[in-house]
Amino acid sequence: MEKREEDQDCMMNSCLFFSSAKLARLLGKIADDAFQVLGFSPSHALLLYVVNQRNGICQKEIGELLHLMPSTITRFIEKLEAKELVCRKNDGKNVFIYPTEKGLLMQPEIVKAWGSLHDSYADVLTPEECNQFIAICNKLMEQLERHNK
Numbered sequence: 001m002e003k004r005e006e007d008q009d010c011m012m013n014s015c016l017f018f019s020s021a022k023l024a025r026l027l028g029k030i031a032d033d034a035f036q037v038l039g040f041s042p043s044h045a046l047l048l049y050v051v052n053q054r055n056g057i058c059q060k061e062i063g064e065l066l067h068l069m070p071s072t073i074t075r076f077i078e079k080l081e082a083k084e085l086v087c088r089k090n091d092g093k094n095v096f097i098y099p100t101e102k103g104l105l106m107q108p109e110i111v112k113a114w115g116s117l118h119d120s121y122a123d124v125l126t127p128e129e130c131n132q133f134i135a136i137c138n139k140l141m142e143q144l145e146r147h148n149k
Contacts, residue, residue, distance in 0.1 A: 027121075034117040038109055040079065042117070043068075045110045047076050051086050052099045052107045059088075059095040 013019070031042040038045055043066070050065060051057055063073045077097060080086040085103035089096050125133065 030120050031117050034120065035113045038106065038113055040083070042113075044076055044079060045113060047073070048080055048085055048099070048103055048106060049110045049114075051080075051097050052104055052110075056096050056098050059097055062097065 035042045035045050047062060050062060059073055063070055077086060084100055086097050086099055089098060
């Protein structure tokens with residue numbers, strides 16, 4: 001029985017899926033804590049950040065940038081609309097999202113929360129290690145997406 005547990009631990013600790021899922025959960029918790037002051041999730045904050053930067057962006061483009069499904073983007077936008085941070089405008093078949101004045105005023109708070117999140121792991125990885133990790137993750141995602149289409 002002991003041998004089986006050792007084998008299982010070894011498999012899980014060397015499995016990219018389990019390791020990345022565990023890391024994602026931990027980073028998600030840390031990000032939730034960092035963005036708690038804004039009153040919404042890190043994903044909502046990132047969407048608002050993108051809308052504020054673009055000042056009129058197609059809903060489809062938001063989904064492509066954030067790698068989220070259209071239904072998820074719609075839910076996020078509805079929540080931000082309810083808080084009067086963004087507004088939607090239809091242009092034919094396209095829906096464009098614009099920041100409101102209230103949404104634009106939140107940009108410094110979003111940037112501050114991102115800084116707080118970054119600070120939480122800045123002592124763990126050097127800037128070079130962080131850049132390498134992100135590059136490896138992006139390479140892996142790109143190749144897996146291409147392979148699985």
